[in-house]
Amino acid sequence: MSRLQNKTAFVTGGSRGIGAAIALKLAEDGADIALTYASSPDKADAVANSIKALGRKAIAIKADNRDAVAVENAVEEAHRTLGGLDILVNSAGVFSVDTIDQLSLEEFDRVMEIHVRASFVAAKAAAAKMQTGGRIITIGSNLGEQVPFPGLVAYSTxxxxxxxxxxxxxxxxxxxxxxxxIVQPGSTDTDMNPASGDHADAQRALMAIPRFGEARDVAALVAFLASNEAKSITGASFTIDGGANI
Known part of the structure; x- marks a missing residue:
């Protein structure tokens, strides 16, 4: 497909899991890709090399989401190197489980910085570079709609x-x-939450379709929202969780 031909995309957290799947899918659809990573240069380079093998441009940029200046500089580098910026995908994330009596302020701040503050920083920097018709897509969670078990104070907030x-x-x-x-995945088979993990059966029990999703399922939805077909869709949330929230 070439529905993203001549487009450029910036994907945070693109070295693994859902972020890597998104970066690859956008490239398959024709986009050139800049992806960020915090601590896995080998994995980031592997994703970038896979994108280049598709005939697209790709760069991997080290940028910790907790460092606002690093995120801003990464957006600038992506714009300069790729010759523009059309699509931002805020995908970098962490998981955190602590009930309110155990949750430290430092951990709460860490999760908020990585998910919320960094998404704001990236969106502000990217919007300043985008022309008419740009796309900003953020990866949220179905746990941003309901809280089915304890310990999600920082994450769900x-x-x-x-x-x-x-x-x-x-x-x-x-x-x-x-x-x-915003795209809100549920339980998705990644290294952060494998379908064979200790808590996987409890997660499947919540679902109408009792199986973990695949990262490429999320990536396909993101690619649609990045395309011209979705030009009239904005301010919307899309939950992709096998019916866990119905």
Whole structure:
């Protein structure tokens, strides 16, 4: 497919899991890709090399989501190297489980910085570079809609916040025809949450379709939202969790 031909995309957290799948799918659809990583240069380079094998441009940039200047500089480098910036995907994330009596302020701040503050920083920097018709897509979580078990104070708070950020961005950037949407995966088979993990059966028990999703399923939805076919969709949330939230 070539529905993203001549487009450039910046994907945070693109070295593994859902972020890597998104970077590869956008490249398959024709986009050149800049991806960031925090601590896995070998994995990031492997993803970039796979993208280059598809005939697309690709660069891997070290940028910790907790470092606002690094994120801003990465957006600048992507814009300069790829010759533009059309699509931002905020995909970098961490998981955190602690009930309120155990959760430290430092851990709460860490999760909020990586998910919410960094998404704001990247969106602000990217929007300044985008032309009419840009796309901002943020990876949230179905745990940003409901909290089915204890210990999600930091994680769910951050993911709920991303929904509000998305809607606000859609309103602010709508006059420029830049869309902002959020994709909310449920249990997805990645190294962070494998389908064979200790808590996998409990997660499957919540689902209408009792199986883990695949990262490429999420990537396909992101690719659609990045395309011209989705030009009238903005401020919307898309939950892809096998029916865990119905």
């Amino acid at each position: 951050s993911k709920f916040a991303l929904l509000g950020l998305t809607k606000a961005l859609a309103r602010d950037l709508g006059p420029r025809e830049i869309t902002a949407n």
